[in-house]
Amino acid sequence: MLKRLLILLCLLGGVLPVAFAQNYCLTPPAPAAPRYNGPAVLGARPGSPIIFRLPFSGERPMKFSARRLPKGLSLNAAEGIISGSVKKPGEYVVKLKAKNASGSVKAKLILKIGDTIALTPPMGWNSWNCWGLEVSQEKVMASARALISSGLADYGYCYINIDDAWQAPDRDADGKLQPNDRFPDIAGLGEWLHGQGLRLGIYSSPGATTCGGYLGSLDYEEKDVQTWNDWGVDYLKYDLCGYRAYLKTLPEVTQADHIKPYVKMKELLALQPRDICYSICQYGLMEVWTWGREAGGNLWRTTGDLTDKWERVHRIGFQKQRGLAGYSGPGHWNDPDMLVVGKVGWGEGLRDTRLTADEQYTHVSLWALLAAPLMIGGDLSLLDEFTRNLLCNHEIIAVDQDPLGKQADCLLEDGAIQVWGRPLCDGSFAAGIFNLGEEALSVDIIEKLKGAGWSGIGSCRDLWRQKPCPQTVNIPSHGVIMLKFNAMGAK
Numbered sequence: 001m002l003k004r005l006l007i008l009l010c011l012l013g014g015v016l017p018v019a020f021a022q023n024y025c026l027t028p029p030a031p032a033a034p035r036y037n038g039p040a041v042l043g044a045r046p047g048s049p050i051i052f053r054l055p056f057s058g059e060r061p062m063k064f065s066a067r068r069l070p071k072g073l074s075l076n077a078a079e080g081i082i083s084g085s086v087k088k089p090g091e092y093v094v095k096l097k098a099k100n101a102s103g104s105v106k107a108k109l110i111l112k113i114g115d116t117i118a119l120t121p122p123m124g125w126n127s128w129n130c131w132g133l134e135v136s137q138e139k140v141m142a143s144a145r146a147l148i149s150s151g152l153a154d155y156g157y158c159y160i161n162i163d164d165a166w167q168a169p170d171r172d173a174d175g176k177l178q179p180n181d182r183f184p185d186i187a188g189l190g191e192w193l194h195g196q197g198l199r200l201g202i203y204s205s206p207g208a209t210t211c212g213g214y215l216g217s218l219d220y221e222e223k224d225v226q227t228w229n230d231w232g233v234d235y236l237k238y239d240l241c242g243y244r245a246y247l248k249t250l251p252e253v254t255q256a257d258h259i260k261p262y263v264k265m266k267e268l269l270a271l272q273p274r275d276i277c278y279s280i281c282q283y284g285l286m287e288v289w290t291w292g293r294e295a296g297g298n299l300w301r302t303t304g305d306l307t308d309k310w311e312r313v314h315r316i317g318f319q320k321q322r323g324l325a326g327y328s329g330p331g332h333w334n335d336p337d338m339l340v341v342g343k344v345g346w347g348e349g350l351r352d353t354r355l356t357a358d359e360q361y362t363h364v365s366l367w368a369l370l371a372a373p374l375m376i377g378g379d380l381s382l383l384d385e386f387t388r389n390l391l392c393n394h395e396i397i398a399v400d401q402d403p404l405g406k407q408a409d410c411l412l413e414d415g416a417i418q419v420w421g422r423p424l425c426d427g428s429f430a431a432g433i434f435n436l437g438e439e440a441l442s443v444d445i446i447e448k449l450k451g452a453g454w455s456g457i458g459s460c461r462d463l464w465r466q467k468p469c470p471q472t473v474n475i476p477s478h479g480v481i482m483l484k485f486n487a488m489g490a491k
């Protein structure tokens with residue numbers, strides 16, 4: 001009942017005057033019938049465990065089926081979770097189907113068993129922006145439960161990543177890294193997440209300590225990877241921090257000095273019998289985008305930390321990502337940092353993100369265009385209807401998850417207006433027309449797309465509203481219109 005009321009208020013926001021509608025919802029409600037919102041491709045290495053919760057929205061109960069599943073995989077038809085492992089490398093086309101009282105739908109999933117994982121940017125949740133150093137297993141579980149109950153998991157969000165501050169102050173007698181008393185059982189947490197079709201992420205540093213002053217992996221790398229493997233870890237964020245103390249002792253620091261600890265970890269991860277998505281975090285130093293892929297990164301942070309201030313979104317999103325498109329692609333993504341949406345606070349008490357509704361539409365739109373990992377930073381147990389609506393637009397997510405994996409770049413700058421665009425795998429294009437100025441602007445869409453280098457623009461869709469584009473549009477200050485259209489290629 002409460003949920004319905006929140007949805008109604010959020011949708012009404014879109015038609016009320018701005019004073020009454022700070023957080024207005026643009027994404028139309030999902031239909032009751034099943035709809036596939038997930039990636040078209042999934043990568044895994046031969047023999048590695050696969051856990052994939054089928055991202056279908058629609059009313060429950062829902063029954064799932066999967067035809068042509070390769071040998072070694074099975075489907076839990078009531079929960080919609082595919083698990084198992086595939087030994088034989090190759091491309092498998094799996095035919096998915098979901099059915100409920102309102103209808104049924106089919107979808108195709110291409111399973112690529114080979115060397116490359118993270119064929120589309122990883123999606124999920126990370127504890128840092130909400131809990132900072134105050135994270136606990138209970139809080140992580142609360143967000144994981146909410147990921148499912150809120151329906152976010154039906155849109156492909158699947159990683160539950162513990163950031164800094166899970167480590168105990170001392171290793172055990174065998175040198176094994178221990179969780180602290182806020183984390184009674186990380187292996188149990190991993191098992192529970194896997195049972196839900198979700199994946200577990202962990203955090204460490206190549207230095208002796210982490211940014212938060214907790215134990216890092218220096219000189220214990222092999223032992224730590226073994227521990228994480230035993231716990232069922234699926235994702236590692238490896239954060240430079242404490243390693244800088246060592247770098248400071250060198251007479252001159254080269255790119256090679258930065259690369260070394262990351263390659264060491266890559267080699268250890270490659271030996272594990274499971275796929276561990278490797279997130280390199282060193283704030284973009286030494287042009288990480290030029291070597292992150294070689295160092296084994298499935299993603300690498302390109303900048304310092306994002307916070308919930310418009311200036312940071314502007315700097316990190318619009319200034320620092322320019323020219324990086326060529327370095328990203330399936331299996332290796334530029335990472336402009338986690339989403340600063342919902343209830344954040346970095347461990348100092350939760351509060352609503354300070355970004356306005358329009359700034360949040362801009363944030364999510366730009367991240368989708370940038371093929372950025374979509375890691376939600378807000379506490380999901382307190383997810384509000386606006387944030388849920390913002391994060392569950394399957395047409396926006398499809399841009400981020402497009403299998404071609406071509407990151408957008410800035411194609412036009414015209415006063416306060418910027419147009420960022422990218423080609424999509426079906427031959428069409430996605431573009432965001434952003435208003436970075438302080439006043440609302442009326443914009444002729446076709447004119448701006450032409451200015452950005454597209455010609456012969458055909459059918460055009462407004463992705464947030466999920467309807468055909470208007471000819472002209474009023475774009476609020478710090479706001480956006482996100483488009484998908486057919487055209488001749490941009491310059």
Ligand code: GLA
Nearest residue numbers: 128163164211212239281305
């Ligand atoms: C650094 C990273 C953050 C977070 C903290 C943890 O600042 O950039 O994303 O992981 O460390 O201490």
